[in-house]
Amino acid sequence: MSHTPSTSTEATILEKVIDFVDERVGLKLLAAKMLNEPVPGGSRWAYVFGSVLLFIFIMQAVTGVLLMFYYVPTADHAYASTQYILHDVDYGWFLLSYHFWGSTAMVVCVFAHMSQVFLWGAYKKPRELIWLVGLALFGIVMGFGFTGYLLPWDQRAYWATTVGVEIMDKTPLFGDFMARFLKGGATPGQMTLSRFFVIHVMVLPAALMGLAGLHLFLFRSAGPAGPFRGTPEELKAKTDYFFPRQIWKDIVGMAAVFACICALAFWEPVVLLEEATPDPGDYHPEPEWYFLFLFQLLRLKMFSGEFGQFVGAMALPGAFMALLAALPFIDRDPERNIFKRPIALIGWVVVMAAILIFTISAIINREFLD
Amino acid sequence: MSPTQLGLGILWPAFWTGLPIKLAFVLLFLALGMVHFETRIGLAFLMLLTSPVTVFALPTIILGLESHIGEGVGIALLFLLAIPIDIWALGVVGRTFFLERLRREPPEGLGLTLWWKCALVGAVFLPVLWVAVSATTQASISGVHSMFEMEFLKFVPVAEKISIELVLWGTVATGVLLLLLVAGLSLVGRMIRGTVESARPASESYQGLITRWDLMRVPLDQGLMLTALTGGAVVLSLLFWSSLPVFTPHPHECCKKPEAKAAPAFKPLETLNKDEKLLAQLAAQVELLEKQQAEAELEKEKSKGKGKAGKDAVKAPAATAPVPPAAMKP
Numbered sequence: 001m002s003h004t005p006s007t008s009t010e011a012t013i014l015e016k017v018i019d020f021v022d023e024r025v026g027l028k029l030l031a032a033k034m035l036n037e038p039v040p041g042g043s044r045w046a047y048v049f050g051s052v053l054l055f056i057f058i059m060q061a062v063t064g065v066l067l068m069f070y071y072v073p074t075a076d077h078a079y080a081s082t083q084y085i086l087h088d089v090d091y092g093w094f095l096l097s098y099h100f101w102g103s104t105a106m107v108v109c110v111f112a113h114m115s116q117v118f119l120w121g122a123y124k125k126p127r128e129l130i131w132l133v134g135l136a137l138f139g140i141v142m143g144f145g146f147t148g149y150l151l152p153w154d155q156r157a158y159w160a161t162t163v164g165v166e167i168m169d170k171t172p173l174f175g176d177f178m179a180r181f182l183k184g185g186a187t188p189g190q191m192t193l194s195r196f197f198v199i200h201v202m203v204l205p206a207a208l209m210g211l212a213g214l215h216l217f218l219f220r221s222a223g224p225a226g227p228f229r230g231t232p233e234e235l236k237a238k239t240d241y242f243f244p245r246q247i248w249k250d251i252v253g254m255a256a257v258f259a260c261i262c263a264l265a266f267w268e269p270v271v272l273l274e275e276a277t278p279d280p281g282d283y284h285p286e287p288e289w290y291f292l293f294l295f296q297l298l299r300l301k302m303f304s305g306e307f308g309q310f311v312g313a314m315a316l317p318g319a320f321m322a323l324l325a326a327l328p329f330i331d332r333d334p335e336r337n338i339f340k341r342p343i344a345l346i347g348w349v350v351v352m353a354a355i356l357i358f359t360i361s362a363i364i365n366r367e368f369l370d
Numbered sequence: 371m372s373p374t375q376l377g378l379g380i381l382w383p384a385f386w387t388g389l390p391i392k393l394a395f396v397l398l399f400l401a402l403g404m405v406h407f408e409t410r411i412g413l414a415f416l417m418l419l420t421s422p423v424t425v426f427a428l429p430t431i432i433l434g435l436e437s438h439i440g441e442g443v444g445i446a447l448l449f450l451l452a453i454p455i456d457i458w459a460l461g462v463v464g465r466t467f468f469l470e471r472l473r474r475e476p477p478e479g480l481g482l483t484l485w486w487k488c489a490l491v492g493a494v495f496l497p498v499l500w501v502a503v504s505a506t507t508q509a510s511i512s513g514v515h516s517m518f519e520m521e522f523l524k525f526v527p528v529a530e531k532i533s534i535e536l537v538l539w540g541t542v543a544t545g546v547l548l549l550l551l552v553a554g555l556s557l558v559g560r561m562i563r564g565t566v567e568s569a570r571p572a573s574e575s576y577q578g579l580i581t582r583w584d585l586m587r588v589p590l591d592q593g594l595m596l597t598a599l600t601g602g603a604v605v606l607s608l609l610f611w612s613s614l615p616v617f618t619p620h621p622h623e624c625c626k627k628p629e630a631k632a633a634p635a636f637k638p639l640e641t642l643n644k645d646e647k648l649l650a651q652l653a654a655q656v657e658l659l660e661k662q663q664a665e666a667e668l669e670k671e672k673s674k675g676k677g678k679a680g681k682d683a684v685k686a687p688a689a690t691a692p693v694p695p696a697a698m699k700p
Contacts, residue, residue: 042584045386086618087617087618090616091614091616093615093617093618094614094615233576234576237576237577237580238580238584240584245587252390255390255393255394256389256390256393259390259393259394259396259397260393262397262400262610263393263396263397263400266397266400266401266619267400267407269618269619296529296533299528299529300527300529300530300533301527301529301530357533357536357537357540358533360536360540361529361532361533361536364532364536365528365529365532368528368532
């Protein structure tokens with residue numbers, strides 16, 4: 001009678017489960033494709049923003065779902081339920097503050113990611129579609145910020161939304177329709193809150209997930225662009241797979257962003273103003289900080305009057321976004337080194353400086369209003 | 371390679387290498403209530419997290435120049451913890467930098483050597499930078515303000531004035547800051563140059579060099595490293611969640627922020643009813659006062675002469691009869 005000796009090569013339960021799944025969905029091939037992507041020139045810290053954005057979105061979804069357990073999206077109860085989250089729910093203050101600062105981190109990382117792609121010249125052929133989908137994702141992130149701001153239903157939320165919808169109203173052709181659709185009445189009320197809530201928790205997350213998937217698919221199809229300078233010998237010598245070094249850097253990036261968001265939640269926890277009313281009283285309405293530069297721009301004399309407001313609020317930002325969308329088709333020069341693309345470099349510096357100057361100006365302007 | 375490039379090439383990646391570990395400690399100390407930052411959080415963060423150059427400079431700035439970034443024993447503790455972290459980060463960065471960029475063999479104890487040199491330059495140079503940039507910023511702000519006080523510039527609208535002023539003083543302050551930063555990096559580079567020159571050149575081919583450089587970034591015992599990191603992360607997470615306040619933490623006395631105030635809630639019906647009552651009361655008071663005045667005058671006139679006084683007394687109340695308030699109209 002012979003016995004088959006048990007050897008160390010015998011599959012464990014975990015391996016059997018993996019084999020079971022692999023046989024049905026091709027898990028190992030998928031993992032190999034995802035992890036063994038070559039990164040030209042090796043892993044870099046500059047490449048972490050895409051993964052960090054995905055991480056922030058997941059955390060926003062998790063904290064958002066937890067907040068929804070307590071939040072009531074009605075004009076009568078939105079404010080009280082948010083106050084309840086802040087003052088009565090265990091760790092509610094931290095969840096809400098994390099969610100609030102997470103949205104800020106998302107905007108900052110989107111700017112950083114877009115800047116990196118722009119400066120690295122990674123929008124050029126054959127990556128035009130990745131850039132276009134990325135621009136749409138940028139719009140969605142801004143939409144998240146805009147719709148989420150109203151939900152606490154305090155004075156800040158109410159008036160920021162009123163100002164934002166008024167700006168939207170200035171768009172020719174569909175501006176009036178969009179403004180009426182979002183407000184759902186003459187002044188922001190229950191219909192506005194319901195619509196913003198549905199857009200914030202259903203429409204935008206679905207759109208973001210779909211577009212982020214497409215963005216990743218296009219990125220994997222075209223492959224990473226790699227650094228914009230370096231000799232072929234250097235690039236070849238340093239080329240590495242996505243796993244483990246880039247994944248390690250991504251994880252460290254995520255941990256750092258998580259720590260920053262938590263630290264901000266501690267330093268400046270969310271505090272609500274008075275409940276929303278149609279009378280601003282002494283409160284000077286202003287939008288969230290990432291729209292402040294545009295708000296300050298509209299205060300300039302040259303943008304006063306009906307036409308000026310339209311130019312400042314809609315025509316200029318619209319033209320800028322159109323330019324960004326057309327960029328890969330206008331800039332056909334294969335040169336990617338930013339130091340050999342002076343117009344691109346100067347343009348980026350000017351745009352960033354303008355955003356910074358007008359944002360700080362808006363903050364200084366508060367003193368004059370008070 | 372210029373001294374500035376050398377200084378930047380070492381300090382920039384060393385800052386990012388040490389940052390995540392320091393951030394974890396900052397977060398833990400915040401949760402434990404051991405650190406309270408003032409409103410200049412950006413500055414405080416930067417000063418704390420760039421500790422290879424601020425470890426001796428920050429106490430000088432706080433004590434010598436009476437600047438205050440916050441309160442709590444955590445700030446000092448963070449600096450103490452940052453010393454080994456920075457020595458490690460400068461060692462990792464320095465070794466790879468020497469091999470890959472300078473193509474030289476990294477000497478023994480490179481991390482410690484780089485750390486004390488950076489700390490020394492920071493201790494001398496950063497307080498100078500602090501004073502110079504603060505003075506320049508103050509001077510340029512007041513200069514620009516007084517420029518806009520001139521008669522021929524008073525027509526400039528507020529929004530434009532703010533932006534132009536900001537650009538003017540911001541350019542001066544940023545220019546000085548950048549110049550001094552370059553000078554500081556150059557100083558660090560000059561301090562490090564001696565160590566670079568004493569290191570012997572690497573003899574391998576470029577491919578061999580890159581392989582060594584690549585392996586240098588990977589720990590020798592990866593299993594041990596992974597276990598230690600996971601263990602550390604688990605301990606820090608447990609400490610964080612157990613120390614996280616259940617309700618909003620109160621700000622420290624030193625670091626209270628001005629409360630954002632809004633007008634009290636406006637409730638149209640209540641306000642209207644309240645105003646109506648108030649107006650009715652005031653109207654009744656006015657009516658009563660006028661009646662009393664008229665009676666007093668009538669008494670006075672009566673004492674002077676009956677005929678004329680009677681006529682005037684009838685006329686007076688009619689001329690000043692209170693108008694019913696608009697709010698009381700249907």
